[in-house]
Amino acid sequence: MILEYVIAALLVIAGFFGLVGSFGLLKLPDQMTRLHAPTKATTLGVGGVLIASMLYFFGVEDALSFHELMITLFLFLAAPITAFFIARVQLRNHVAERDLPKPERAGTRWAGHLGQDRSSD
C-alpha cells in the first residue's frame, strides 16, 4: 500500500522533470544553453521512472529486475558523449575561436578548432 504511493510519487516526480527538461529545450535562448536541459533535467526524469519500475517488480510482482540498472548505466555512458559531440560541432561551425577563453598552456588551441584557419572566422 505504502509502496504503491511511493511508486506513484516517483512517477509523478519523473514526469515533472521530463516535462521541465523538454520545456527547457524550447525556452532556453541558444544551442549551448539548450544542451543543459536534456543532459540534466531528463536524467532525473528517466531515473525516477527506472527506480519506480524496479520497486514495482521487486515489491508487487516479487521478481528482481536488473534491466533498469543497465538502462541507467548505458544512459550515463551515452548522455555525456552525445552532448560532447553536439557541443563540439556547434563550437567548430558557429563559434569563433577568439570568443572562447584560451587553453591553460599558451600557444595551444582547442582540439575542435584544429585545422581551421585562425583568421577565417
Added chain:
Amino acid sequence: MLSKLFPHPLLTLVLTAVWVMLVNVLTLNAVVFGLILGTIVPLVTAAYWPDRPKLRNPLGIIGYILIVLWDICVANVQVALIILFKRNADLQSAFITVPLELRRPEAITLLAGTITMTPGTVSADLAEDGNSLLVHCLHAPDPAGTVHDIKSRYERRLKEIFE
C-alpha cells in the same frame, strides 16, 4: 597462462555481470555464456588498450559514484529552477577553461562525463595537448568559483583513484 587467457580480469567480471543482468535471470546457463563473452571480448579488444591504468584506489570509485549521483539529483533541481523561473535575459552563461592535473585519458574522460552530468555545466572541448578542458556553464555568476568546485570536488578524487 591464466593471464594470457584473461588479460583483463576486471573487464571479464564486468562483462559477465552485464550479460547476466541483460538476460535478467540468474541461471547457470546465463553465467556460462556471460563468461564466454567475458573471455572473448577482452582477448579481441586487447589491442585497443595498450597501457591501461592501474587503479590505485579501486574502492574510491564507490564513494565517487555516490557523490556524483547525489550531485546529479541536486543538478536536476537547480537546472529545473533556472529553466522555470529565470528569464533568458538574466542568464549569465559563460565558457570557462578548467586546467587539468589529470594525465590519464581514462580519468579525463570520466571527469568530462561527470562535468556534463552535474550542476549547470557541460564539457565542450579539450585542448590539443590535453592540459585543459573547455566547459560551458548555464548560469555562472562566479566562473572562478565553478572551476575551483570542479577541481576540488571531482578532479581531486579522480586523481586519488587513478594516479
